[in-house]
Amino acid sequence: MSQTGTNTHYSDADQASNVIEGLRLIIDTIPTIVWRKLPDGSADFLNRNFLEYTGLSLEQGLGWGWMNAFHPDDRLIDEWRAALAAEKPFEKEARLRRADGQYRWFLIRAVPQRDKQSNVVHWYGTTSDIEDRKHAEAELRESEARFRLVADSAPVMIWMAGTDKLCTYFNKAWIDFTGRSIDRELGNGWADGVDPEDLQQCLDTYIQSFDRRELFRMGYRLRRHDGEFRWIFDIGVPRFHPDGSFAGYIGSCTDVTEQRRAEERLRRAQEDLTRVTRVVTMGELVAAIAHEVNQPLTAIVTNANYCERQIAGGAPHLGSLREAISEIVNDGRRASSVISRIRTLLRKGVPNRAELDINQIISEVAIFLRDELIRNDVSFRSDLAPDLPSVFGDHVQLQQVLINLLVNGIEAMRSITHRPRRLQIKSAKVHDEVLVQVQDSGMGLTPEQAKHIFEPFFTTKPEGIGMGLSISRSIVESHGGRLSVEFAPTGALLQFTLPAQ
Amino acid sequence: MIDLAPYVFVVDDDPSVCRAIQRLVESVGLRVELFGSVEAFLRREPRDIPSCLVLDVRLPGISGLEFQRQLAQTGIAIPIVFITAHGDIPISVRAMKAGAVEFLTKPFHDQDLLDAIQLALERDRTRRIQEAEVAILRERFQSLTTRQQEVLPLVVSGRHNKQIAAEIGTSEATVKVHRSQLMKKMWASSTAELVRMSERLGIIPWKE
Numbered sequence: 001m002s003q004t005g006t007n008t009h010y011s012d013a014d015q016a017s018n019v020i021e022g023l024r025l026i027i028d029t030i031p032t033i034v035w036r037k038l039p040d041g042s043a044d045f046l047n048r049n050f051l052e053y054t055g056l057s058l059e060q061g062l063g064w065g066w067m068n069a070f071h072p073d074d075r076l077i078d079e080w081r082a083a084l085a086a087e088k089p090f091e092k093e094a095r096l097r098r099a100d101g102q103y104r105w106f107l108i109r110a111v112p113q114r115d116k117q118s119n120v121v122h123w124y125g126t127t128s129d130i131e132d133r134k135h136a137e138a139e140l141r142e143s144e145a146r147f148r149l150v151a152d153s154a155p156v157m158i159w160m161a162g163t164d165k166l167c168t169y170f171n172k173a174w175i176d177f178t179g180r181s182i183d184r185e186l187g188n189g190w191a192d193g194v195d196p197e198d199l200q201q202c203l204d205t206y207i208q209s210f211d212r213r214e215l216f217r218m219g220y221r222l223r224r225h226d227g228e229f230r231w232i233f234d235i236g237v238p239r240f241h242p243d244g245s246f247a248g249y250i251g252s253c254t255d256v257t258e259q260r261r262a263e264e265r266l267r268r269a270q271e272d273l274t275r276v277t278r279v280v281t282m283g284e285l286v287a288a289i290a291h292e293v294n295q296p297l298t299a300i301v302t303n304a305n306y307c308e309r310q311i312a313g314g315a316p317h318l319g320s321l322r323e324a325i326s327e328i329v330n331d332g333r334r335a336s337s338v339i340s341r342i343r344t345l346l347r348k349g350v351p352n353r354a355e356l357d358i359n360q361i362i363s364e365v366a367i368f369l370r371d372e373l374i375r376n377d378v379s380f381r382s383d384l385a386p387d388l389p390s391v392f393g394d395h396v397q398l399q400q401v402l403i404n405l406l407v408n409g410i411e412a413m414r415s416i417t418h419r420p421r422r423l424q425i426k427s428a429k430v431h432d433e434v435l436v437q438v439q440d441s442g443m444g445l446t447p448e449q450a451k452h453i454f455e456p457f458f459t460t461k462p463e464g465i466g467m468g469l470s471i472s473r474s475i476v477e478s479h480g481g482r483l484s485v486e487f488a489p490t491g492a493l494l495q496f497t498l499p500a501q
Numbered sequence: 502m503i504d505l506a507p508y509v510f511v512v513d514d515d516p517s518v519c520r521a522i523q524r525l526v527e528s529v530g531l532r533v534e535l536f537g538s539v540e541a542f543l544r545r546e547p548r549d550i551p552s553c554l555v556l557d558v559r560l561p562g563i564s565g566l567e568f569q570r571q572l573a574q575t576g577i578a579i580p581i582v583f584i585t586a587h588g589d590i591p592i593s594v595r596a597m598k599a600g601a602v603e604f605l606t607k608p609f610h611d612q613d614l615l616d617a618i619q620l621a622l623e624r625d626r627t628r629r630i631q632e633a634e635v636a637i638l639r640e641r642f643q644s645l646t647t648r649q650q651e652v653l654p655l656v657v658s659g660r661h662n663k664q665i666a667a668e669i670g671t672s673e674a675t676v677k678v679h680r681s682q683l684m685k686k687m688w689a690s691s692t693a694e695l696v697r698m699s700e701r702l703g704i705i706p707w708k709e
Contacts (some may be wrong), residue, residue: 231623294586295515298607302521305611309528324524331517392591480591482564499595 033127035066037110039120041080050127055099071095073104087112087120093130093310104131157232159190160239165210169193174253179225195221195229206236213238213246219256231257246440291474296331303328355501356398357392358427358434359384365402366425369410376410378421385428389500393479398498401472401483405438405494408469412442412492433481433497440491450485472496507622508552510545512536513584514560519609522555526618527610539568551601551629553621555614558585558592566592569599578628580621584609631701638698641687649683656680656692657699658706668707 027034028048036045046061054061054069068076074094083090090110095103110125151158152172160169166187175182178193185193194202198220209216216236221229236251252336303324310316363383373380391398406423413421422441445453453469469483476483481498509526512517514537523533529661541562558565569581583596583604593604602624603617645653648669655665662676669676689695699706 291586294607295518298584298586298609299515299517299521301608302518302525302611302614304526306521306525309525311610320524324521327517327520334517472684477559478592480566480595482567 032129033106035125037123037125039084039112041084041122041123044122053098054096054498069096071097074110083110084123090123091123094133096127105134106130109311118401147206154252158251159253160248160250161210162248165207168248170272171408177224177230177255178222184454193223195223197221209236210238210249222253230255231260293335296335299331300328300335303331353392353394356393356395357388358391358398358436358498361386361398362402362425362427362436365399365406369406372407372410373423376414376421378410378413381422381424383424383426385426388427388429388434391434391479391498392501393498397475401475401496402436402438404469404472405496408494409438409440409442409492412440416442429500430497432500434500435495435497437486437493437495439488439493441493444488444490445485445492453485469494505550506530506532506631507625508548508550508620509533509618510536510552510579511541511555512539512542512560513555514538514559515557518557522614528616529615531618531622539563549629551622551625553580553618553625555582555618558583558596566596566599569596569601573599580624580628582617582621584612584614596627626675631705635701638687639701642702642704644686645683649679649686652676652679653683653687653695654704654707656683657696657704659692660707 014244031049032287033050033053034045034047034052035043037410039044042063043066046058046066048058050061050066050069051058056065056069060068070076071094076092076094079090079092090108092108094106094108096106097103106127107130108125108127110123112120113122113124115121125488135384151169154171154173157174157177158169158171159167159174161167167190168186170182170185170190174185178185178190180189180193183189191199198443202218202220205216205218215235215238218234218236220232220234223234224230232253233256234251234253236249239247239250241247291327295406305323307316307324307328310321312323362384366380366382369380402425406425409423410421413423419441424439426437426439428437429435473483476498479498483496485493486495509531511519511522511526511533513522513535516535516537519535519537523535526533534545536545542554556565556568560568563571565583565585572579572581580602581596581600582602583593584607585592585604586607596604603613604619605613605617611630612653642650642653651669652665655668660668662680665680666673666676684695687695687698689698
């Protein structure tokens with residue numbers, strides 16, 4: 001090194017020497033490589049860290065020797081030349097060989113020092129180990145690439161937003177869905193695709209949740225590339241940095257249009273069923289009542305016919321005439337009392353007969369009653385015979401019968417607490433008929449109850465009107481079948497048959 | 502057979518309907534017996550008199566159609582007039598297919614019921630006469646000797662005496678005697694009449 005004090009007083013020289021020693025100590029101790037180069041690029045100073053790291057001696061390093069420490073691909077000769085020529089500060093990354101032969105990444109920074117005439121006299125530089133940072137960066141890059149790969153291959157649409165609520169990322173699924181370029185989606189652009197009807201509610205949810213840093217779930221219609229608005233289910237989750245500071249949101253969206261349609265269809269089917277059930281119940285109620293009213297009417301008409309005949313014959317038997325007339329009066333009262341039990345009568349719907357698969361109807365009804373079964377803690381089993389012949393009948397009416405029998409079974413088990421509530425339905429082919437059995441594990445029926453169970457207005461339930469089984473029976477019979485109570489060791493067993501097609 | 506006033510059996514669980522039908526039907530000179538259930542009907546004393554059954558389709562414990570099936574299975578061949586509060590076509594079709602005389606919807610026209618009852622009684626009468634005739638023929642057939650019973654199917658199959666003789670291994674003269682004897686015992690004036698009688702008795706003509 002040539003930079004030592006000369007032409008000074010001794011004492012000054014001593015003092016200067018101390019200062020220089022101090023500076024050298026600093027330069028050799030700071031945890032980085034420090035060097036100085038001449039304007040031609042040759043080194044005229046290298047600190048101890050350089051020598052220790054590279055394992056080179058000072059002589060080996062000075063001049064152009066320092067270049068041997070650089071990775072052959074990273075010698076940056078052109079860059080150096082350009083920097084030296086331009087006399088502008090220099091900053092580059094390069095790999096330097098450690099004494100043990102391993103290369104590590106370094107950041108090289110250099111600034112020119114000029115004299116009064118502005119000529120570059122020296123270049124002062126540092127070379128800092130950035131290997132660990134490089135690794136971290138690479139890891140981050142890889143992690144980012146991994147995220148993008150996952151996000152882009154995921155079947156859901158993914159978005160990210162910064163702390164300013166502006167969206168900074170949309171995955172491929174989103175772009176594919178909207179068919180618009182990423183630039184048009186970023187920021188607030190995505191909101192252009194939201195159905196105007198849903199936009200306000202969508203933005204309200206977004207902004208409010210954002211301000212509260214809360215997870216949100218929302219549904220809105222988003223325009224697909226083909227112009228169709230599809231129902232989207234969007235979940236947004238706030239993101240936080242490791243230090244707990246807010247980092248924005250990440251969200252995922254699913255197209256739930258088909259699901260919503262299916263739900264809508266199911267809801268409509270249930271509404272239809274409820275309505276139809278009500279109508280059918282009323283219709284069958286009328287049929288049951290019609291039977292009750294028809295009996296007195298038949299007696300009335302027959303007796304009146306008899307009276308006509310007696311009178312037409314010219315020699316009426318007055319005693320029997322009086323008898324017949326008094327019966328007419330009684331039967332008239334009887335008919336009216338049946339009617340007065342029911343205030344509203346609906347016209348009976350025309351049955352709509354078709355070839356039906358009873359197993360399919362059982363499955364449909366089981367779906368409708370699923371909630372009811374769960375609510376009542378009933379375990380349900382269906383044992384359906386394969387290759388069951390079809391029956392000819394009214395779909396809704398037979399649904400009604402099955403619902404009636406199953407609901408009856410469920411209700412019969414309400415009081416059962418000490419043993420499992422089990423409801424079983426079976427279908428089978430017996431001779432030329434299709435047999436359906438419904439068995440519950442309830443209290444069963446007394447012989448007296450079993451005798452009256454099909455009579456109109458008979459009920460064992462406090463809230464029942466006692467028409468269910470009577471109606472079911474008239475439906476089954478109008479299909480040419482029979483509904484009956486059978487003996488069962490536990491619970492009640494109701495069964496009906498329908499003629500097989 | 503003495504033709505007594507026929508019986509109309511009415512099975513309906515409604516006593517008022519039963520009485521009204523009884524009044525109407527008795528006014529045309531028929532006898533009526535009422536039953537509240539099929540069990541009560543089955544417990545009646547059987548009489549050898551033309552009769553028919555007026556049956557409600559919907560009865561306690563059993564449907565009218567089911568009862569119709571049971572009667573047929575147990576060989577009770579009483580003609581049935583169905584009455585029902587449901588005017589249901591599939592049921593009526595099934596009832597008619599199973600041999601019902603008529604299917605009337607309540608409340609029915611009095612003349613329709615009376616016509617149906619008359620038709621039912623006529624069918625029962627015819628059936629009874631036919632059954633009586635068959636019974637007589639069966640008696641006559643029973644009066645034949647074993648040999649004559651053996652010869653009869655050969656005669657009705659149109660064979661000549663000579664052929665029959667060869668079949669049963671006897672002389673033509675003997676066959677001739679058997680033939681004239683069995684014709685006489687069966688009260689058949691011709692071979693053609695004997696063929697008709699055999700048909701009614703269910704005798705199958707002898708074939709090679």
